[in-house]
Amino acid sequence: MISSLYFRLIVLFFLVLNFSSFAQDINSIDKILIESKRAISKLKSVKYKVTQKGLTDHSAYFEFEAVVIQQKKEVIKDVGLGMGYLKAFGQCKQKNTIEKFRFLYNGDVFVLKKGDSYEKTVSNPSIKSVPNLLHFLTQVRTMPFLNKNPYKPVGPDGYTFLGIEEQNGELCYKIFSELVGKTPKGHTVKISKTYWINKKTLLPIAYKDENHLKEIQILEINKNYPKEVFSHKNIDTSKIIDDGEVLDSINKTLGIHKLSVMPQWHAKDQNGKLWESKSLKNKVVFIDFWGTWCSPCKKAMPEIEQLYQYYKNNKQVVILGISANEKTKNAASLYFKKNGFSYAHIPNGDTIVKTFGVMAYPTIYIIDKMGNTKHFEIDYKPNSLKKWKAVINQLIQ
Structure with a gap:
C-alpha cells in the first residue's frame, strides 16, 4: 500500500514538474x-x-x-x-x-x-x-x-x-x-x-x-x-x-472578382442614348471600366478605339466605355471628346461600377450573346488589340 502510494506521489511530482516546465516555456x-x-x-x-x-x-x-x-x-x-x-x-x-x-x-x-x-x-x-x-x-x-x-x-x-x-x-x-x-x-x-x-x-x-x-x-x-x-x-x-x-x-x-453573368443595369451615354443590359442580349459586348485619373486606363483607350473602328459596322458587337470616380462631373466626357474617341461612353457610371463590383482599373469584360462573361482582365497590357479581336471573333461565329 505504502509503495503504491509512494509511486503515485512520484508520478504526480513529475507531472507537476513537467507542467511547470511547459508553462514556463510558453511564457x-x-x-x-x-x-x-x-x-x-x-x-x-x-x-x-x-x-x-x-x-x-x-x-x-x-x-x-x-x-x-x-x-x-x-x-x-x-x-x-x-x-x-x-x-x-x-x-x-x-x-x-x-x-x-x-x-x-x-x-x-x-x-x-x-x-x-x-x-x-x-x-x-x-x-x-x-x-x-x-x-x-x-x-x-x-x-x-x-x-x-x-x-x-x-x-x-x-x-x-x-x-x-x-x-x-x-x-x-x-x-x-x-x-x-x-x-x-x-x-x-x-x-x-x-x-x-x-x-x-x-x-x-x-x-x-x-x-x-x-x-x-x-x-x-x-x-x-x-x-x-x-x-x-x-x-x-x-x-x-x-x-x-x-x-x-x-x-x-485584393478584393477583385469577376461576375460570371452580366448584371442588370441601365444608363445614358454622353450623347443621351439609353443603354440597358437587357437590350444587349444577342450581342457580344466589350466593356471597359476606366477613369481619367487612371494612367493605364488612358493607355488602353487608343487600342479600344481601334477595336471599335474594326467592328463599328458589325451589328453583333458593342464597344462600351464606362467611367467612374471622377472628381468633376464632366471630366471623363471632356477627355473622351478631346482625344477624339468615338465608341459609346457612359460618364459617371459609379452605380454600374458598384453593380459589377469593380475594384481595379481598368477592368475589361467581354460578354457573349447570352450575357455570360467570356473574358475578364485588369490592368492594361500593350498590344492587347489582337487578343481582344480573337475573343470577339470566336463569339460572333
Whole structure:
C-alpha cells in the first residue's frame, strides 16, 4: 500500500514538474526569441508567398500579394534589404488600380519594375543610391529572414509575450513591442510590432504594425538557388504571373472578382442614348471600366478605339466605355471628346461600377450573346488589340 502510494506521489511530482516546465516555456519571451532566431539563422534560403492587407485607408496603396525568394549571402552588400540575394514578384493595389511589380537584388544590380511604364536599375547600389525605392520594397520584405537582428523591437522594453494564438491555421506564439511618444504638438503617437511565430517551425508567419497585416505562407526552404535566378535579364512583368490559379488567388486577396453573368443595369451615354443590359442580349459586348485619373486606363483607350473602328459596322458587337470616380462631373466626357474617341461612353457610371463590383482599373469584360462573361482582365497590357479581336471573333461565329 505504502509503495503504491509512494509511486503515485512520484508520478504526480513529475507531472507537476513537467507542467511547470511547459508553462514556463510558453511564457518565456526570451526563450521564444532565442529559439526563433536560431531557426531563422539555420535558413540558407526561403521562398514564401506574402499577402498584405491595409488596416487603414491611408495604407490602401500597400495591399499586395507576392512571391518572395531570399537567399543568404554573407559577403553581399546590405542596401537595406538584408544580407543576401532577393527577388520578389506579384501585384499591388494602388488607388483602385492593380499593377504588376518585380524587384531583385543580387549584389551587382538593383532592379525595380512596376507596371509597363516604370523601371529603375541601379548598378553597384548602396543604401544611399536606392533610398526612394526602399519604402515600397521593405513593405514587401518585412519578414526578418535575412536580418542580422530579426526581432529588433520598436520600444525600449523589448517584446511582450501575449500568449498562444491561431494564425493562418497554425498555433503561434504572439509577441508584441510598442513605443508610445509625443509629437512636438503634444499628440500621443504609438508605434507597434506584432509577430506570430509558428510553434512547430519557430519561423514568423504573420506580422502587423499600425497600418498593415502581413501573412506568410512558406513554400520552400534551404534550396540552393543559382545567381542566375536573381538576374535582371528576365525582368519582363508580362511573365510575372502566368498561372491562372495564382492570378485568381491574388485577385481574391485584393478584393477583385469577376461576375460570371452580366448584371442588370441601365444608363445614358454622353450623347443621351439609353443603354440597358437587357437590350444587349444577342450581342457580344466589350466593356471597359476606366477613369481619367487612371494612367493605364488612358493607355488602353487608343487600342479600344481601334477595336471599335474594326467592328463599328458589325451589328453583333458593342464597344462600351464606362467611367467612374471622377472628381468633376464632366471630366471623363471632356477627355473622351478631346482625344477624339468615338465608341459609346457612359460618364459617371459609379452605380454600374458598384453593380459589377469593380475594384481595379481598368477592368475589361467581354460578354457573349447570352450575357455570360467570356473574358475578364485588369490592368492594361500593350498590344492587347489582337487578343481582344480573337475573343470577339470566336463569339460572333
